Amino acid sequence: MFWMAEFWMSMGTMMGSIMFVSTMIQQFVPRQLRNYLSMWVQRLLALTNPYIEISFDEYIGNEFEYLKQSKTYTTIEAYLSPRSSKLAKRLKAQIGKGNKNLVLCMDDYEEIPDEFQGAKVWWFLGKTVPQTQSLSYYPVFGERRHLTLKFHRKNRDLVAESYLNHVIREGKATMMQNQQRKLYSNNPSRGYYEYSKKLWSHVVFDHPLTFEHLAMDPVKKKEIVDDLITFSTGKDYYVKVGKAWKRGYLLYGPPGTGKSSMIAAMANLLHYDIYDLELTAVKDNTELRRLLTDTSSKSIIVIEDIDCSLELTGKRKKKKKEKDKEEKDPIREMADEEEEDSKNSKVTLSGLLNFIDGIWSACGGERIIVFTTNHIEKLDPALIRRGRMDKHIEMSYCDFEGFKVLAKNYLDLDSHYLFETIRHLIDENQITPADVAENLMPKTIDRDSEACLKNLIQALEKAKEDKRTFGNPKFSSTNGIQGFVNSQVFTSRGKSHSMIGWFLRDV
Numbered sequence: 455m456f457w458m459a460e461f462w463m464s465m466g467t468m469m470g471s472i473m474f475v476s477t478m479i480q481q482f483v484p485r486q487l488r489n490y491l492s493m494w495v496q497r498l499l500a501l502t503n504p505y506i507e508i509s510f511d512e513y514i515g516n517e518f519e520y521l522k523q524s525k526t527y528t529t530i531e532a533y534l535s536p537r538s539s540k541l542a543k544r545l546k547a548q549i550g551k552g553n554k555n556l557v558l559c560m561d562d563y564e565e566i567p568d569e570f571q572g573a574k575v576w577w578f579l580g581k582t583v584p585q586t587q588s589l590s591y592y593p594v595f596g597e598r599r600h601l602t603l604k605f606h607r608k609n610r611d612l613v614a615e616s617y618l619n620h621v622i623r624e625g626k627a628t629m630m631q632n633q634q635r636k637l638y639s640n641n642p643s644r645g646y647y648e649y650s651k652k653l654w655s656h657v658v659f660d661h662p663l664t665f666e667h668l669a670m671d672p673v674k675k676k677e678i679v680d681d682l683i684t685f686s687t688g689k690d691y692y693v694k695v696g697k698a699w700k701r702g703y704l705l706y707g708p709p710g711t712g713k714s715s716m717i718a719a720m721a722n723l724l725h726y727d728i729y730d731l732e733l734t735a736v737k738d739n740t741e742l743r744r745l746l747t748d749t750s751s752k753s754i755i756v757i758e759d760i761d762c763s764l765e766l767t768g769k770r771k772k773k774k775k776e777k778d779k780e781e782k783d784p785i786r787e788m789a790d791e792e793e794e795d796s797k798n799s800k801v802t803l804s805g806l807l808n809f810i811d812g813i814w815s816a817c818g819g820e821r822i823i824v825f826t827t828n829h830i831e832k833l834d835p836a837l838i839r840r841g842r843m844d845k846h847i848e849m850s851y852c853d854f855e856g857f858k859v860l861a862k863n864y865l866d867l868d869s870h871y872l873f874e875t876i877r878h879l880i881d882e883n884q885i886t887p888a889d890v891a892e893n894l895m896p897k898t899i900d901r902d903s904e905a906c907l908k909n910l911i912q913a914l915e916k917a918k919e920d921k922r923t924f925g926n927p928k929f930s931s932t933n934g935i936q937g938f939v940n941s942q943v944f945t946s947r948g949k950s951h952s953m954i955g956w957f958l959r960d961v
């Protein structure tokens with residue numbers, strides 16, 4: 455016991471002496487000499503210390519200017535977040551973007567190890583606390599954190615050339631995943647928004663639909679997913695072949711076959727924003743260009759019902775003019791024309807072609823352009839030729855494979871004795887996935903699966919009966935009962951069915 459007391463007493467004396475010497479140095483050694491001495495001490499330590507440290511500050515700037523949060527720091531923080539939650543002993547919890555979930559990150563003065571290609575490194579979160587507190591609007595005099603990366607000097611090249619790039623790449627990917635995605639729609643060029651100069655307005659895009667939910671041929675589905683992933687990871691390839699980093703998809707098929715649903719699945723797969731472009735609200739080609747340059751990269755630009763959009767700019771106006779010509783006096787006619795011109799979009803086909811693949815589409819890159827249509831045969835071949843619309847995807851009626859996907863989604867069923875009956879009926883009829891989905895949707899609180907399957911069988915039998923009476927239906931109705939529907943009904947309702955309308959309906 456006695457030796458312990460003596461040990462602590464001598465320790466105390468030693469600490470006291472160190473403190474005394476350091477106070478003396480602070481008091482009597484001039485600052486410049488102090489800095490000089492400290493530099494030499496650091497150099498001597500570096501000779502014996504085999505570890506190298508790189509520090510990343512939370513804020514950029516100095517005390518005399520407004521401090522900006524460093525993007526590098528936040529990216530590294532995002533990279534470390536999943537590792538911290540596994541490895542750090544003390545963690546801080548923050549609410550993630552959109553108040554959705556808790557994000558864990560390491561607490562101050564914590565250290566976590568990481569490994570890269572066999573090399574071990576350590577990350578340490580430190581902070582500098584100001585000596586004196588003063589009031590400020592800006593975080594100038596507040597606490598400043600810094601992340602320090604420590605590694606052995608033999609790994610210097612590996613860290614500088616590969617590891618840091620890996621950290622930034624992964625960090626950015628994590629940030630993308632945590633980010634809330636947006637569904638933008640263009641504002642009409644006349645009216646309030648013209649003065650506020652806001653071309654797009656947005657809502658949070660939070661649609662749960664993924665490729666797994668989509669009822670379609672599994673081989674085709676895999677091909678599309680592969681194509682999208684190849685595109686999103688193909689930056690270097692596009693640079694190599696000298697192409698703008700964009701890809702066009704044309705989705706065509708009858709109503710209710712999943713064209714809009716596929717756009718949601720694409721956005722969810724790639725974590726891209728969606729820009730739903732309503733062409734009829736665009737004043738002219740110049741505005742179309744401005745809209746494009748105002749989109750961000752990592753986005754899907756959608757023009758729904760493209761056949762209806764183009765019709766509005768040309769043919770329909772002409773017909774009306776011809777009809778009215780004989781009935782009106784010339785002055786009235788001119789005034790009406792001017793009024794109509796100011797209302798109608800003057801976007802031309804060539805403007806749209808420029809929009810897709812002209813020099814304007816090269817701004818920024820990483821954009822997907824999607825057109826949807828119920829009538830591919832109505833589209834100008836120039837608009838959909840490969841290179842503009844690189845991939846043409848036909849969305850079609852539901853087959854048995856598609857039904858199985860929907861039965862799993864809606865009823866959590868992999869098999870059922872009624873499946874065989876449905877297989878025969880589905881092969882004999884044309885029914886859209888939207889109709890199948892509607893029939894499979896439980897209508898009672900007990901979610902009786904068998905009743906839903908019977909509903910579907912009933913709808914399919916009715917469709918069979920109708921087919922016998924009226925012939926093959928052009929399209930199915932979307933109220934769950936198969937019917938003979940004139941295709942004109944769908945053409946005329948076309949424009950009101952924009953992506954945003956669909957999104958809000960589905961949410």
Ligand SMILES: Nc1ncnc2c1ncn2[C@@H]1O[C@H](COP(=O)(O)OP(=O)(O)OP(=O)(O)O)[C@@H](O)[C@H]1O
Nearest residue numbers: 667668669708709710711712713714715887888891
């Ligand atoms: N292939 C599919 N897989 C899964 N669900 C589908 C599919 N097709 C349609 N649905 C269901 O039907 C609803 C309507 O489909 P969606 O809006 O995607 O059709 P659409 O092809 O865009 O139709 P329109 O041509 O009228 O715009 C969706 O919300 C979804 O619930």
Ligand SMILES: [Mg+2]
Nearest residue numbers: 713714826956
């Ligand atoms: Mg649609």
